[in-house]
Amino acid sequence: MSVASSMRGFPEWLPDGQLVEQHVLATLRRTFELHGFAPLDTRSVEPLETLLEKGETDKEIYVLRRLHAEPGEPSSGLGLHFDLTVPFARYVRENAGKLVFPWKRYQVQKVWRGERPQEGRYREFLQADVDVVGRGELAAHFEAELPLVAADALGRLPIPAVTIQVNSRKIVDAVFGEVGVEDRTGAFRAVDKLRKIGPEAVRALLVEAGASRAQAEVCLRLCSIRSTDLSFVDEVLALGVRSDLLDEGLAELSAVLEAGRLLGEGATPFVADLQITRGLDYYTGTVYETVMEGLESIGSVCSGGRYDNLVGGAGNEAYPGVGLSIGVTRVLGPLFSKGRLRASRSVPTCVLVAVADEEHRPVSDRVASVLRSRGIPAEVSPTAARYGRQIRHADQRGIPFVWFPAGAGPEGGGRSEVRDIRTGDQVPADEHEWSPPTADLEVTIWGE
Amino acid sequence: MSVASSMRGFPEWLPDGQLVEQHVLATLRRTFELHGFAPLDTRSVEPLETLLEKGETDKEIYVLRRLHAEPGEPSSGLGLHFDLTVPFARYVRENAGKLVFPWKRYQVQKVWRGERPQEGRYREFLQADVDVVGRGELAAHFEAELPLVAADALGRLPIPAVTIQVNSRKIVDAVFGEVGVEDRTGAFRAVDKLRKIGPEAVRALLVEAGASRAQAEVCLRLCSIRSTDLSFVDEVLALGVRSDLLDEGLAELSAVLEAGRLLGEGATPFVADLQITRGLDYYTGTVYETVMEGLESIGSVCSGGRYDNLVGGAGNEAYPGVGLSIGVTRVLGPLFSKGRLRASRSVPTCVLVAVADEEHRPVSDRVASVLRSRGIPAEVSPTAARYGRQIRHADQRGIPFVWFPAGAGPEGGGRSEVRDIRTGDQVPADEHEWSPPTADLEVTIWGE
Numbered sequence: 001m002s003v004a005s006s007m008r009g010f011p012e013w014l015p016d017g018q019l020v021e022q023h024v025l026a027t028l029r030r031t032f033e034l035h036g037f038a039p040l041d042t043r044s045v046e047p048l049e050t051l052l053e054k055g056e057t058d059k060e061i062y063v064l065r066r067l068h069a070e071p072g073e074p075s076s077g078l079g080l081h082f083d084l085t086v087p088f089a090r091y092v093r094e095n096a097g098k099l100v101f102p103w104k105r106y107q108v109q110k111v112w113r114g115e116r117p118q119e120g121r122y123r124e125f126l127q128a129d130v131d132v133v134g135r136g137e138l139a140a141h142f143e144a145e146l147p148l149v150a151a152d153a154l155g156r157l158p159i160p161a162v163t164i165q166v167n168s169r170k171i172v173d174a175v176f177g178e179v180g181v182e183d184r185t186g187a188f189r190a191v192d193k194l195r196k197i198g199p200e201a202v203r204a205l206l207v208e209a210g211a212s213r214a215q216a217e218v219c220l221r222l223c224s225i226r227s228t229d230l231s232f233v234d235e236v237l238a239l240g241v242r243s244d245l246l247d248e249g250l251a252e253l254s255a256v257l258e259a260g261r262l263l264g265e266g267a268t269p270f271v272a273d274l275q276i277t278r279g280l281d282y283y284t285g286t287v288y289e290t291v292m293e294g295l296e297s298i299g300s301v302c303s304g305g306r307y308d309n310l311v312g313g314a315g316n317e318a319y320p321g322v323g324l325s326i327g328v329t330r331v332l333g334p335l336f337s338k339g340r341l342r343a344s345r346s347v348p349t350c351v352l353v354a355v356a357d358e359e360h361r362p363v364s365d366r367v368a369s370v371l372r373s374r375g376i377p378a379e380v381s382p383t384a385a386r387y388g389r390q391i392r393h394a395d396q397r398g399i400p401f402v403w404f405p406a407g408a409g410p411e412g413g414g415r416s417e418v419r420d421i422r423t424g425d426q427v428p429a430d431e432h433e434w435s436p437p438t439a440d441l442e443v444t445i446w447g448e
Numbered sequence: 449m450s451v452a453s454s455m456r457g458f459p460e461w462l463p464d465g466q467l468v469e470q471h472v473l474a475t476l477r478r479t480f481e482l483h484g485f486a487p488l489d490t491r492s493v494e495p496l497e498t499l500l501e502k503g504e505t506d507k508e509i510y511v512l513r514r515l516h517a518e519p520g521e522p523s524s525g526l527g528l529h530f531d532l533t534v535p536f537a538r539y540v541r542e543n544a545g546k547l548v549f550p551w552k553r554y555q556v557q558k559v560w561r562g563e564r565p566q567e568g569r570y571r572e573f574l575q576a577d578v579d580v581v582g583r584g585e586l587a588a589h590f591e592a593e594l595p596l597v598a599a600d601a602l603g604r605l606p607i608p609a610v611t612i613q614v615n616s617r618k619i620v621d622a623v624f625g626e627v628g629v630e631d632r633t634g635a636f637r638a639v640d641k642l643r644k645i646g647p648e649a650v651r652a653l654l655v656e657a658g659a660s661r662a663q664a665e666v667c668l669r670l671c672s673i674r675s676t677d678l679s680f681v682d683e684v685l686a687l688g689v690r691s692d693l694l695d696e697g698l699a700e701l702s703a704v705l706e707a708g709r710l711l712g713e714g715a716t717p718f719v720a721d722l723q724i725t726r727g728l729d730y731y732t733g734t735v736y737e738t739v740m741e742g743l744e745s746i747g748s749v750c751s752g753g754r755y756d757n758l759v760g761g762a763g764n765e766a767y768p769g770v771g772l773s774i775g776v777t778r779v780l781g782p783l784f785s786k787g788r789l790r791a792s793r794s795v796p797t798c799v800l801v802a803v804a805d806e807e808h809r810p811v812s813d814r815v816a817s818v819l820r821s822r823g824i825p826a827e828v829s830p831t832a833a834r835y836g837r838q839i840r841h842a843d844q845r846g847i848p849f850v851w852f853p854a855g856a857g858p859e860g861g862g863r864s865e866v867r868d869i870r871t872g873d874q875v876p877a878d879e880h881e882w883s884p885p886t887a888d889l890e891v892t893i894w895g896e
Contacts, residue, residue: 006542010491014546015553022477022487029470033796034820036827039470043458043572044492044558048515060514066562067496067509067527076562079515094454098462100794100844102830105463110492114514114524124491139830141809152820262810346548349484361589362710372482372600379484382550382587396548 002336009117010124011329017336019343021126023445024157024328025108028128031153032106037130040105042087044112045078050090053312054282059083060114080112084129084325085310092133092319093311101135102142108328120298122329128153131323133310138320140252143286143306144259150290150302150324151260151269158341158447159331160293164302165273166256168286170249171236172222172277178241179218183209191223192279199224223275229261230254232272252286284308288324298334302326335447344444345398350377350436351418352394353403355384360405367405367416370431376441378403391421400440403431450784457565458572459777465784467791469574471893472605472776473556476576479601480554485578488553490535492560493526498538501760502730507531508562528560532577532773533758540581540767541759549583550590556776568746570777576601579771581758586768588700591734591754592707598738598750598772599708599717606789606895607779608741612750613721614704616734618697619684620670620725626689627666631657639671640727647672671723677709678702680720700734732756736772746782750774783895792892793846798825798884799866800842801851803832808853815853815864818879824889826851839869848888851877 002017013021029039051061059082065075081087084107092099108128117123130149132142147164154162172191173184181187186209194202199220206216218239225235233250253272260270278287285306292301304324311319335341351371353364364380371378381390387404394402399421406416418434419426435441450465461469477487499509507530513523529535532555540547556576565571578597580590595612602610620639621632629635634657642650647668654664666687673683681698701720708718726735733754740749752772759767783789799819801812812828819826829838835852842850847869854864866882867874883889 004539004543004546005491007491007493007495010493012489012491012539014543015486015488015551018487018489021489034823034825036795036797036825038463038795039466040463041460041466041469043453043455043460044560045455045458045572047455060516062512062524063515064510064528064562065513067511068562076510080512091452091460095452095462098452103463104795104827112492114512114516124493134830141806142830145813145828259810259813262813347484347486347552348481358589362707365593365707365710375482377482377484379552380593382582382590 002339002341003333009115009122011122011333013332013336015346016343017332017341019346019348019443020158020336020341020445021328021332023343023443024332025126025128027156028108028153028326028328029106031156032128032130032149035104035130035149035152037104037106037149040088040091040107041109042081042084042091042107044080044110046081046087046090048077048079051079051081051086053086062112062114082113083111084109084127085131085323088129088131088133089310089312089319096135096311096317096319102132102138103134104130104132106130120330120334122333125327125329128326128328129304129323131304131310131321133319133321135317135319138322140255140285141259142322143252144256146304146322146324147256147270147288148259150288150304150326153326154290154302155269157331158445159335160295160447162269162290162292162301163271164269164288164290165271165276166253166286166288167272167274167276168249168253169277169283169305170245170285171253171274172249174243174246174249175222175236175239175241176219178243178246179211179215181206181209181211181215181219187211187219188277189279191219191275192277194223194275225272225274227272228257228270230257232274236274249285256286278303278305282307286322292331295334298330300327301331340448342446342448344446345400347379347397347399348377348443349379349397349399350441351379351401351403352390352399353378353380353405354387354390355381356405357384360384360407363405363407364403367403367431371403374432374435376436391419394421401436403429450787450789451781457563457570459570459781461780461784463794464791465780465789467794467796467891468606468784468789468893469776469780471791471891472780473574473576475604476556476601476774476776477554479604480576480578480597483552483578483597483600485552485554485597488536488539488555489557490529490532490539490555492528492558494529494535494538496525496527499527499529499534501534510560510562530561531559532557532575533579533771536577536579536581537758537760537767544583544759544765544767550580550586551582552578552580554578568778568782570781573775573777576774576776577752577771579752579758579769581767581769583765583767586770588703588733589707590770591700592704594752594770594772595704595718595736596707598736598752598774601774602738602750603717605779606893607783608743608895610717610738610740610749611719612708612717612736612738613719613724614701614734614736615720615722615724616697616701617725617731617753618693618733619701619722620697622691622694622697623670623684623687623689624667626691626694627659627663629654629657629659629663629667635659635667636725637727639667639723640725642671642723673720673722675720676705676718678705680722684722697733704734726751726753730755734770740779743782746778748775749779788896790894790896792894793848795827795845795847796825796891797827797845797847798889799827799849799851800838800847801826801828801853802835802838803829804853805832808832808855811853811855812851815851815879819851822880822883824884839867842869849884851879
């Protein structure tokens, strides 16, 4: 009942879905701020040369033109951003002199991609990114901190449990390098498809990329390693490869798992999964992908990694960073479609203040105003229909309480009363003192 | 210090401005929900025929094209929305069967207009709309309720005091009609310019629109009427015009002022101002414009009105509504430029947890985690530099407290301590019990 969209690729939700989405976004913002991340909102539009800077052409870009452009007027040269990393990098480059590093920011915005819409693929969708960026250097411990922030945020949402699959590009790079795979990019790309096409097809791709059968075998053995504890280290070392880069990668990946274990109180949400490479992306250290339990088929809902220079080509200074991006629409869309997210009511209102007759509407207005001043969402009945109909108005929206103000018409009587319309219990109440049960104050969201 | 924008018409803020904007948006959402308005977020993109439905061509529209469109591929036929009313109307039309009326919604989103950027005019900017829409009919009392919601929301922001100027199209229509002005649209348009071009020029425009000198005189006298109480009624009646439409308009405008007085506790934010007509817009009853004290020159920051059929052409049923739109960017931009909005710190963090040495980082991580679980925004120092430098790291960001965990290195000693770095006071503290003063818990925003 939550999906309303009428245009493929541009999802919209019905009112209950809207409430769920607002709740999710507020929870994400709140969690990011609890971790000290500062908000950033960039314009939605970038010059095309900025969007194409990294040479990526696999993301379809929407370019803008004024409807009333004069014939021969040059194109605006502007396009809608397709992710939040490119505008973040541009913002850091432009404002580096006014930022204090390391700078932690979160960014919750829509992005646009002119791709063919399919299940889980949208043309307009919401992302929630967290990144930390340093100037010159950035300590490795952030590679453990960032996925913990994402895990905390996802853990507070009414969605299925998630597993964050972690790997280090350094490990893969070291092993592939030591065994002699020359086309490293081709090999990464091949391995990235492992879950989709299976080991046989990946073996063929690796051989195509110039690996021998023996080399491909080692690569595939590496990629099959997966552990929630540090046992992956011995398994990798058993492949017989040794190098400084490998040691670095193993130490960094171990640190991520350790940090997860220390804070995770029992089951860690992290898994070392050596087949995660993030394909063509420009990561240089730890990389992350996240799956929701029972919904693995929709792919990663929170991905990212460590990069060595975010800003690129901006003078001599490098701006290394670590970041993750939560695909908010990608998480909500399938859950809405399956009817697995519910809101306790379809409006924020906790109390509907009844109106005895139009003459006494100001009495009801004042009651609602007092309730609001005490943080209780309240609205006044749209009509002075008989009370039965006013109660029905509340019921249709899931509003739990109806207030009957004192001194407002014959039924209101000499004292105010409030009725819990779910139980029918009606008690005398003073708007300066009465409070609803905590569970009823705000809309409650839950997953099934 | 808050404005960062590098591209004219596409404003962006520095980190302190970002915090202010987030605070403003959260306050608006919270206030709208306290009044029972439900959230709505629509896609940013509409079919061009939807955008052009009302025949408006004065808003410049950005149309979209895929960068990799094949030659000869038809245009996407899509444009970015230029306000939040058109997508709201389209959403109501599409989902009317699943909505419960009267439906109250708020919508906080960016809109785009390809206009020439100037002071206070943007190409991408944030609006915050509240509307109530009925099916078939909508009671007049909503024309008093909606501006009260807007006044409540604006009153909670750290901005100069606002005055909501209210008028009724019915009054203007009745008077203009009774005195014999034939080109009513031309007259509205002329009067709308009164504040900009003065009475002499408006008189000329009215005559141009077919009014006699005497008729123009009555129109101008009507437009000069302005009162914070109900005295406007007698002044209008003194013009000598009588009609049912006029009585209706006077009663409705009086009701708005009365509602403001009842709830306003002293000075009402409402002024009856008979020159407000909202130019070309499609309003049919009460109309609103809002000015900020001392910043009248930037024009209205919150406008709207009553309309008789939002949806237009959707079968036999009419969808009357009342709504107002707050120009968030239009409010913030000038205040940022003048340095009149301040944030108490540049990050959400309340406590920086110091790190004795990298080996003890997990101790600090655990302290921060406990503080966060108690709702206290906390982050861990990025480096294990000497404590003086870690304190400076907090100071640079305005973080008020630095925490020194127990059992973490020689300086940490046997007990945890927390220092208020503004006063230098350092006291023993337990992360399970200590709380900052309420004023320090979250970033504080204030206007000057």
